[in-house]
Amino acid sequence: MTSSASPLPEPASRRPALLVVFHWITVLALVVAVTLVFGREAVDEKALRTLLLNLHKSFGLLLLGLGLARLVLRVFLHPLPAVAELPALARLGAAATHGLLYLLLIAVPVCGWLLASSHGKPAGFFGLFTLPNLVDMDEDLGDLASELHETGAYLLLGLIGLHAAAALHHHFILKDGVLRSMLPALRRRP
Ligand code: HEM
Ligand code: HEM
Structure with a gap:
């Protein structure tokens, strides 16, 4: 699938396989997690x-585990070679978006x-297995965590939309x- 017509000066053509595998498992797990919680709204039983x-x-x-594993991997792989030559502002935007995606992928769960x-x-x-409770029962804290969880989740989904649109724009x-x-x-292919 590599394009011989690429105008780029020998950029890195692929991200490391493990980063790629984790990336797409994350996408699948996120689609399922969100579908489940919204699907629940339509159910009475x-x-x-x-x-x-x-x-x-x-x-x-699972997303929390993937987020942590990806972050460790990413720190370990730092710095990754550029894939395309981009203006400084676009590079900064991409780095900020990716950083925020990692942050939300951990903070939301x-x-x-x-x-x-x-x-x-x-x-x-x-x-x-069951995870230990992080805190004792506390309605007020629960309400705050609920607000943060919901807001963080919508922020994550919005950012993913932007991120996917940017990827399609590149392509x-x-x-x-x-x-x-x-x-x-x-x-x-031969
Ligand atoms: C659950 C949804 C998604 C999340 C959480 C996510 C997260 C991320 C993160 C954190 C990176 C940075 C990887 C790194 O260099 O450390 C990344 C890279 C990338 N993602 Fe996504 N992504 C998602 C969905 C998508 C979708 C739907 C597409 C394509 C339409 C896509 C295309 C890409 C591409 C092309 C890169 C490489 C960018 C580069 O190396 O400059 N992602 N993604
Ligand atoms: C990246 C991971 C996650 C995403 C994107 C996500 C997203 C969401 C969304 C969109 C809602 C619905 C919010 C609303 O309409 O009020 C929700 C609700 C909820 N989520 Fe998550 N969630 C994630 C991980 C988790 C985890 C790890 C837990 C617990 C261990 C969890 C527990 C809950 C609970 C208890 C609710 C409230 C359901 C209700 O009472 O209606 N979520 N989540």
Whole structure:
């Protein structure tokens, strides 16, 4: 899939495989976690609502694990070579967006964990284990954590929209290798 017509001066053509795999598992887990919690709104039956929320918590915790693993990997890989030549402002914008995405990927699930703990409802991980409560039951703290969780989640979704739009802009308008650098290497044609 590598383009021989690329006008770029030998940029890094691909991100490391583990970064790419974690990136796309994160996308899938996020879609599922959000679908579960919104799908729950359409359900009346109590047992099903509980199941959907428990699954939301499990996928949310998976996202927390992925976020932490990605952050460690990213620090370890720093600095990554540029994929495309970009103006300084665009580079700064991309770095700020990526930094904020990492931050929210960790802060949103931690607020969810805090929310569950302060409501006295421990967070389990796919029935395999249950996390310890971060705090004792506390309605006020629960309300605050709920606000932060919700606001953080919408901020994360908005930022992802922006981020995905930027990736598509690179691919279809600028026609550089930025999106390809994050795609799995399904090559190679003879
Ligand atoms: C990146 C990960 C996560 C995202 C994007 C996310 C997103 C959301 C969203 C959009 C809502 C609905 C907000 C609303 O309409 O009020 C929500 C609710 C909730 N989330 Fe998360 N969440 C994540 C992780 C977690 C985790 C790890 C936990 C717990 C361990 C959790 C527990 C909850 C709870 C208890 C609710 C409230 C459900 C309700 O009472 O209606 N979330 N989450
Ligand atoms: C759950 C949704 C997403 C999250 C949380 C997310 C997060 C991130 C983060 C944190 C990075 C920076 C990686 C690094 O260099 O450390 C990144 C890179 C990238 N993402 Fe996403 N992303 C998401 C969805 C998408 C989607 C839907 C697309 C494509 C349409 C996309 C395309 C890219 C590309 C092309 C890069 C490489 C940018 C570069 O190296 O300059 N991402 N993503």
